[in-house]
Amino acid sequence: MLTTIVALPGPALRLTGTHLxxxxxxxxxGLTIVAAAFLLSWAAExxxxxxxxxxxxxxxxxxxxxxxxxxxxxxxxxxxxxPEFAPFAVANMTGANRLLIGLGWPLVVGMFWxxxxxxxILLEGSHSVAIIALSAATLYSFTIPFTGVIGLYDTxxxxxxxxxxxxxxxxxPTEEPELVGPALSIGLLPRxxxxxxxxxxxVFAAAxxxxxxxxxxxxxxxxxxxxxxxxFLLVQWVAPLASEAPEFLIAGILAFRGRGAVAIGVLLSSKxxxxxxxVGGLPVAFGLSSGSLGGLPLDDRQALExxxxxxxxxxxxxxxxxxxxxxxxxxxxFALFAVQFxxxxxxxxxxxxxxxxxxxxxxxxVKRADVPALMRSAxxxxxxxxxxxxxxxxxxxxxxx
Numbered sequence: 123m124l125t126t127i128v129a130l131p132g133p134a135l136r137l138t139g140t141h142l143x144x145x146x147x148x149x150x151x152g153l154t155i156v157a158a159a160f161l162l163s164w165a166a167e168x169x170x171x172x173x174x175x176x177x178x179x180x181x182x183x184x185x186x187x188x189x190x191x192x193x194x195x196x197x198x199x200x201x202x203x204x205p206e207f208a209p210f211a212v213a214n215m216t217g218a219n220r221l222l223i224g225l226g227w228p229l230v231v232g233m234f235w236x237x238x239x240x241x242x243i244l245l246e247g248s249h250s251v252a253i254i255a256l257s258a259a260t261l262y263s264f265t266i267p268f269t270g271v272i273g274l275y276d277t278x279x280x281x282x283x284x285x286x287x288x289x290x291x292x293x294x295p296t297e298e299p300e301l302v303g304p305a306l307s308i309g310l311l312p313r314x315x316x317x318x319x320x321x322x323x324x325v326f327a328a329a330x331x332x333x334x335x336x337x338x339x340x341x342x343x344x345x346x347x348x349x350x351x352x353x354f355l356l357v358q359w360v361a362p363l364a365s366e367a368p369e370f371l372i373a374g375i376l377a378f379r380g381r382g383a384v385a386i387g388v389l390l391s392s393k394x395x396x397x398x399x400x401v402g403g404l405p406v407a408f409g410l411s412s413g414s415l416g417g418l419p420l421d422d423r424q425a426l427e428x429x430x431x432x433x434x435x436x437x438x439x440x441x442x443x444x445x446x447x448x449x450x451x452x453x454x455x456f457a458l459f460a461v462q463f464x465x466x467x468x469x470x471x472x473x474x475x476x477x478x479x480x481x482x483x484x485x486x487x488v489k490r491a492d493v494p495a496l497m498r499s500a501x502x503x504x505x506x507x508x509x510x511x512x513x514x515x516x517x518x519x520x521x522x523x
C-alpha cells in the first residue's frame with residue numbers, strides 16, 4: 123500500500139499540470155519510477171509460481187528493467203526530433219549496463235560473504251547459457267563504436283541473440299520458488315486471484331512509468347542545468363540507479379539468504395537483456411521518431427562510452443568462464459568501476475577500457491581450459507531442455523491415448 127502511495131504523486135503532477143520546481147518535480151517523478159519498479163519486481167517474482175525458474179529469472183530481469191527501458195526509449199525518441207538528446211540516450215544505456223556489473227555484482231558477492239563467509243559464489247551449469255549469450259552480444263558490440271551509429275542491423279543481430287537465449291531457458295523445468303515479503307503474499311493467493319492481482323499490478327505500474335518517463339527524462343536534463351552538474355553524467359548515473367534500485371535490492375536479499383548463484387543469475391540475465399534489447403531498441407525508437415532508417419548516431423564521446431561498456435562486459439564474462447565469482451574478482455570489478463565513476467575524463471575512460479581488454483585477454487589465456495567446459499555446460503543445458511520437452515510431449519501423447 124505504501125509503495126502504491128509513493129507512486130501516485132508523479133502521475134498526479136503530470137495529469138494536473140502542477141509544477142513545484144524543476145528539481146522537486148524530477149525528484150517526485152523519480153520516486154514514482156522507483157516505487158513502480160518495486161511493484162513490477164514483486165509481481166514478476168510471484169509469477170515464478172507459474173513458470174519455469176530459468177524463464178522466471180529472465181522474466182524478472184526484463185520486468186525489473188522496464189523503467190530503464192521507458193526512460194531510455196524516451197531519450198531515443200526525443201533524439202529523433204532533437205539531436206541534442208542523442209547523447210542522453212547513449213548515456214542512460216551505458217550507465218545502466220555498467221552499474222549492473224560494476225555495482226550490482228560486487229553487492230551480491232558482498233552480501234553473500236556477509237551471510238555465509240564464503241569467498242566464492244559457485245554458479246550452476248544452467249547459467250552458462252546466459253554467459254554464452256552475453257559473450258555473443260559483447261563480441262558483437264565491439265563493432266558498434268567504430269561504425270559511428272547504432273543501426274537497425276545491430277537491432278536485428280542483438281534481438282536474435284536474445285530470442286535464442288530465451289528459447290533455451292524458457293523450456294527448463296519448473297521449480298518451486300522461494301518467495302519473501304510482498305511477492306510471497308501474492309504468490310500464496312489462489313491461482314485465479316493471483317493472476318488477476320499480478321495483471322493489475324503490471325498494468326498500474328506500467329501506466330505510472332509511462333506517465334512520468336518523459337517528464338523525468340527532461341527533468342534530469344534541466345536539473346543538471348539548474349544545479350550546475352554535467353547533464354550527461356546526471357542522466358548516465360541517476361536515472362539508471364533509480365530505475366534499477368529494486369533489482370539490486372532483490373539480488374542483495376537473495377544473496378543474503380544464501381542464494382548467491384540465483385542472485386548473480388538475476389543480474390546476469392538483466393545484463394543479457396539490457397545489452398541486447400535495450401541497445402537494440404534505441405535505433406528503433408529513434409527511427410520511428412525521426413522517420414529515418416539511419417540509426418542513432420554516435421559522436422566521439424558516445425562511441426567511447428559504448429566501447430568502455432563493451433570492454434567491461436567482456437571482462438565480466440571472462441571472470442565467469444569458470445562458473446564462479448570470488449570476492450577478489452568482485453572487488454576488482456568495483457574498483458575499476460569506481461575509478462571511471464569518480465574521474466569521468468576521456469583519458470580515464472580510455473585507460474580503463476584498455477585495462478579491461480588486457481585483463482580479459484589474460485584471464486581467457488589462463489582459463490582457456492575452462493572454455494570448452496563452459497560450452498559443454500551450455501550444450502548440456504540445451505540438450506537437457508530438449509530432453510525435458512520431448513519427455514513432456516511424450517507424456518501428453520500418452521495421456522491423450
